[in-house]
Amino acid sequence: MLQTRRLPSAAWRCTAQAPTQLYWGRRRWYVARSADNKRGEMDISTIPPERIRNFSIIAHIDHGKSTLADRLLELTGVISKTGKNKQVLDKLKVERERGITVKAQSVSMFYEYKGERYLLNLVDTPGHVDFSYEVSRSLAACQGAILLVDAAQGIQAQTVANFYLAFGQGLEVIPMLNKVDLPTAEPERAAKQIESAFEIEASEILHISAKTGLGVDQVLPAVIEQSPPPPGSLGKPLKALLFDTWYDTYVGVVCLMAVKDGSVRRGDRIVSSHSGTKYEVAEVGVMYPEQTPTTLLQVGQVGYVICNMKSIAEAHVGDTFYQDKHPVEALPGFVPAKSMVFAGVFPIDAGEFDRLNESIQKLTLNDSSVSVHKETSAALGQGWRLGFLGTLHMDVFRQRLEEEYDTNILVTSPTVPYQIKYCDGTSKFIRTPADFPDASYMQDHVEYTMEPFVVATLIFPEKYLGAMLELCTTHRGELQNHTFIDELRVMLKCRLPMAEIVTDFFDKLKSKSQGFASFDYEEAGYDASDLVKMEVLLNGEAVDALAAVMHKSSVVTAGREIAGRLKDVIRRQLFDIIIQTAANGKIVARETVKQLRKNVTAKCYGGDITRKMKLLNKQKEGKKRMKRIGKVELPQEAFLSIMTRSGNGGSGSDS
Template structure:
């Protein structure tokens, strides 16, 4: 592809709620611009991962360069396709930094959803030109007028600017391309200046090493140039530059305003920091660009190989996955109950589920996963603030001055008739109402401050149940606030099982403790001896259940006669069980570790 003048380049992304048609619209744009032929076309062309195609969601942001003739001029349109789910918010913010415009989609039937609002505000913060669109207008039950009114109410969008499109049939896509060219500003920056490019993503190719996705802000980069990563402080030779069309295609150079990739024979993705600045080596290097915030890992859980021998295999699998997804972290840890494993940090519950699925699919390791928990802060008696990633790290109550928990601001959108059940749901989870907004006569948005721990367990599922599937939610981290929290331990046969400990509110501890021991009783198989399952706070036991022993009828052969003979046999059996209990170990199945997630609501 020949180089193109900067004034004819447009960089834009597509932002929307989950399942509002981003990837389908991207397919139509590539088709209309002739980037891919009809023969190469398949649904969700940019979603390359098996999991993305299987679940029908976008997990990783993708970039594609398209050429399009408009009014006799050829334009280069660089599209960055972004995920819609709240867990991958940081992927969206990285993509926005590389664009000048954003196509904002709202489903013509479902209307403005929680994530639509969050992503629109994110685009406004980045000063992007927003092109509002109504997608899926081909649906029989579309309600365009009502949805445009919602967009006007919530996002202050001029109704005359809204484009009506259908990613499925291709209706309105040419008008959208014209709007992008007419309204999105051309990138600023000079091709004569020193090279300055932003790294917005990377992936690992086993034949060619790290492939770095960049948006060039100033200057030009060619094959054979020497470049330097300013934050990583490493220097490399460029072996190839190119653009995704949508498959990688080598070009002569990448100039200011363009989006593409660099290959520099980098053997490890550790050297490529997302948000880093690429420039030239030496004192004349450009200034570093303001990078991204490091993604915050909010949910932690333990991953252990079910067979202890697979520890190294699991380490390799995690390393391999970390290469393509730098947003999760892991460190080795040991557990008395589960042996050697890893403590992993994720952006949210969906992210955790996806990493676990990718591990099982791509590396064939059988996993045992402990219940997820969030990061707490503790101020001890010495006045030091300590981060707590797992319940086992919580010190004794006497050493804690203050226990702090993360609070998130949750926006919940639902039809107005479900406001009551949703408010009850938030109140039960210690939510503090911030405000209520009516987007239209039939839809309302409730904003609550809730503890993150209450959100990650089952709020999303319960919201879907309470609103018959129509409710959506989005959350952002606010702050850490003091709370009355305790560590609830589970004892099996008098021994503390560290992997079953949880941190919960003191007022909830009794209910949670009773619910978990009941659940464990049903999950743990009967052994040859009696098993006591207890929930305790410190040394105080608050709930107990007993798994009865399997017993053999030792007196079956005694017909009649003196009772003392039977007593003797029973005493002997009791003695044997006592001895067995002291040396026997209890097998705890994987399902039991997930039992601590049960909050007790389902036990009624």
């Protein structure tokens, strides 16, 4: 005999077309309790794979992905229509502060269409190029993708990159024009751009306004009609793809999985293909929008699995899980992310090393694209060399460490990985300037050095073409081609050294184009380059944490700039501090921080001049002795001043 959950009578609503045992209450589905379901978990087993749609929203920054996700959640009743919902799926503090999405979020929705109840799994993805790995992992769990384009801005660089990313994974792309209600919107021109760039008929493009809700009711029917249902069979053994993880203080590692075959429920024993470790499933469920337990997860569904995985090192994104004693062929997984920017992270207080180490492990579990290697610096002590996909990725990671884990850290200037080709035919990757060989060693043992290059895509109004060409050439860029995507906008492709991208390139791009240019890049291999190591000397002693590898043509300019910045931030002491930058054994620039002088003759009122000279000579001898044994104190501002030249890789709004 069925017993319903105890909820206020006003909260109950039996849905049309829904099975009699499924009820709606407090913004979620509840199943009536029975002997088989004493926990009152949500029951989604009655929805066959044919009525499941897994889709993502992809777009450039500030084209309205998160706002559209808010309207879809309101439309399906996942959240109430309060008029105050903004970036509901952007759950991180850094996302709300910066107004951008940095972490893909999954949410499940129920929708009635033509008398049938559908289960829709939405994945909201980031829009910045630095988080493209997050997008590619999310698309692996989807069969369709909504390509959102701002009707006022038109196609941008990341729009092109995301389209080909989804198209390359075989997803059905559903184009939509957003913000058509704006006075500056030009939907006809934007539709022509989509038609020209992606060969999609303009008549197939939906016109919506995610902010006002105009046309949003057509979005989910389009997803159901155009996006295919997930493949797979319920009769086959369990095969589930792990595509995201995070750490929970109470239950340990939470795994977000896409079930490709079979089903999984509480109490099942599952096995990791990567490690062979067995786990007992403690809970399964869906994000609705928070963790909501269900009776099971079956083929085609996307949800979380808690399986008492206590160690962070046990979770491997891209891993395949299967039922105990029913092994299956492992899924291809994901190509590991290649770190393009490296930076040293050190605790301000050496006693915080262990706590910071644990914090980094937990955060990298949630962001698997970050590579971690331990490092020791003579100036900063023990720390880590972390690899990121870009400078904004690095800055967001730093902010999350400080805000979510209350850490006090120092981050060194970012560098890119270089390659050394030795005369004996061997090669070596250099991730930190400390590992770069000295000039004397290079003459005898190194054949040539190589640096990473990228192919950059710039989209901007035609009137800025001259400024963009100048920007690329001054940053050692090699122009490849440029095409007009319509009568007003140009798409320029340029081959650039990665080291130029992580400096102030993005800031100059926005400045020269008055904010109208967009930028995206992809890896383009390594090329030979004339690289040198520039060291910073303080009173003749090298500071390894301030060393940098750069192209020979940039040494003089960068050396003078760094010396000038350090002069402004290093505090005066009781002896002269000589700041020098050197490359290839030669001094490039020099600055001097003048010593503080105590007035030792203040108490000499008149008398013979020899009294004063004796005191001054004694002070001079003391200054010389102090300079020999004195140590220069480097404040944190010294490292931050070097980093300001790197910029933040560009930020933007994603709401």
